[in-house]
Amino acid sequence: xxxxxxxNKIRAEYSGYGEVSESLGNRLIAIFDHHGAWAGHDLDxxxxxxxxxxxxxxxxxxxxxDDVFEAIEILLYxxxxxxxxxxxxxxxxxxxxxxxxxxxxxFVNDGGEICLRTDEETVKNLEEVKEVLSEDQKAYQTFFDAxxxxxxxxxxxxxxxxxxxxxxxxxxxDKTGGKExxxxxxxxxxxxxxxxxxxxxxxxIYAYRSDAxxxxxxxxxxxPEELDALWFLETVIAQLKFIDRKIKNAKT
Numbered sequence: 001x002x003x004x005x006x007x008n009k010i011r012a013e014y015s016g017y018g019e020v021s022e023s024l025g026n027r028l029i030a031i032f033d034h035h036g037a038w039a040g041h042d043l044d045x046x047x048x049x050x051x052x053x054x055x056x057x058x059x060x061x062x063x064x065x066d067d068v069f070e071a072i073e074i075l076l077y078x079x080x081x082x083x084x085x086x087x088x089x090x091x092x093x094x095x096x097x098x099x100x101x102x103x104x105x106x107f108v109n110d111g112g113e114i115c116l117r118t119d120e121e122t123v124k125n126l127e128e129v130k131e132v133l134s135e136d137q138k139a140y141q142t143f144f145d146a147x148x149x150x151x152x153x154x155x156x157x158x159x160x161x162x163x164x165x166x167x168x169x170x171x172x173x174d175k176t177g178g179k180e181x182x183x184x185x186x187x188x189x190x191x192x193x194x195x196x197x198x199x200x201x202x203x204x205i206y207a208y209r210s211d212a213x214x215x216x217x218x219x220x221x222x223x224p225e226e227l228d229a230l231w232f233l234e235t236v237i238a239q240l241k242f243i244d245r246k247i248k249n250a251k252t
Contacts, residue, residue, distance in 0.1 A: 020069075028095075032060070035091045035094065103154070125241065153226070168205075172184035
């Protein structure tokens, strides 16, 4: 069942690469508290053997992200070994939901392994974008809300694309003083930050946002899917990094 925040699309979280966000950590501690007994006494033994600590809460609270993920994999493995039905019906859905609700770039596969939702280069680039957007809190929040919704599958692809674009537009307006996307792109070009080809690419990003079905309006392209939203994200990431470097180089 979806509760108030999920139902009204208010919940927007992001847990990035090499990270266990506070919200994800709290959820994982709750999972150990609720489900740990099903793994039996072997859980304490395996945690101590692999991680040097039997208290799962301490591992989650104070351990590195890889320690935390290994502890969760141990819990999943032992529970599946003890009770496959409990694993499939209770534990696995809760762990999968914890990662999804936290907007994590990681997910749990059917074998109980924690994996990246997309390629490593993309999630590392997202960490760089945190610094790029750090001076514009509005753009930062909108962008990473959209990313969390994408990786957590908590919003429609068209809404994710729309919000990524809104964040990109806010960033460009903040950097150029332009009143809207097109004006900001013109200012970048006239200031020598972009070539004609690069300006054209930025205009095509706007055109896709405007033309994609149910994003700007009912356009000529097909309704976006999750892969389209991921492509749009990667395209905007590349532009954010490029423009940020051009502006910083000009200042130095």
